[in-house]
Amino acid sequence: MELPELLVIHPAPVFIIHQQQFSQKFKLLKAYESPLSTKHFLQTHAQSTKALICYGKSPITSDILRRLPSLKLVVTASTGFNHIDLPECRRRGIAVANTADVFSEDTADIGVGLLIDVLGKISSGDRFVRTGIWPKNIYYPLGSKLQQYSFSP
Known part of the structure; x- marks a missing residue:
């Protein structure tokens, strides 16, 4: 065939x-x-x-x-x-x-991950530590917790 x-x-x-x-x-x-x-x-x-x-x-x-x-x-x-x-x-x-909404769930997962990263200052805190200035300047603002926020669709 x-x-x-x-x-x-x-x-x-x-x-x-x-x-x-x-x-x-x-x-x-x-x-x-x-x-x-x-x-x-x-x-x-x-x-x-x-x-x-x-x-x-x-x-x-x-x-x-x-x-x-x-x-x-x-x-x-x-x-x-x-x-x-x-x-x-x-x-x-x-x-x-087309592939329609094949990426929708993955896009939502990334969005939630980025939200947690920004609120918790995870990436910016990592950069702060890696620059090596943290022993000299110990102040770094704390992040927020996701549970303090409410989100509606």
Whole structure:
């Protein structure tokens, strides 16, 4: 059975990490490894390319979309779509998918961690000690506890 083709113009970090898994399910068309220019690579695979994967740093413009007349799906390994020409995709009936809120919980965790760090003066206290001035200037303002604050959504 022939694997479906997946065009990769510029690899997203997640693609590089999981490239082996991708290659088991798809025939990978790696424009970034080709000696051809992107324009010529797209011309070579124009009729066979039905899906492509991208990310925020690889814009999918109307020019790229125009070069891929058989394209049916654009998947972005990012949460946003601002690097994809959505009106052109809509006009051509090309489905577009993203990772939606895959990073939401991690972003919230980092936000809480940073809040605790700032309130408790953890990083600034660490820098104060590492500068070596703390034996001479023993005063350093104490941090706050998170429990003194109330937060509402």
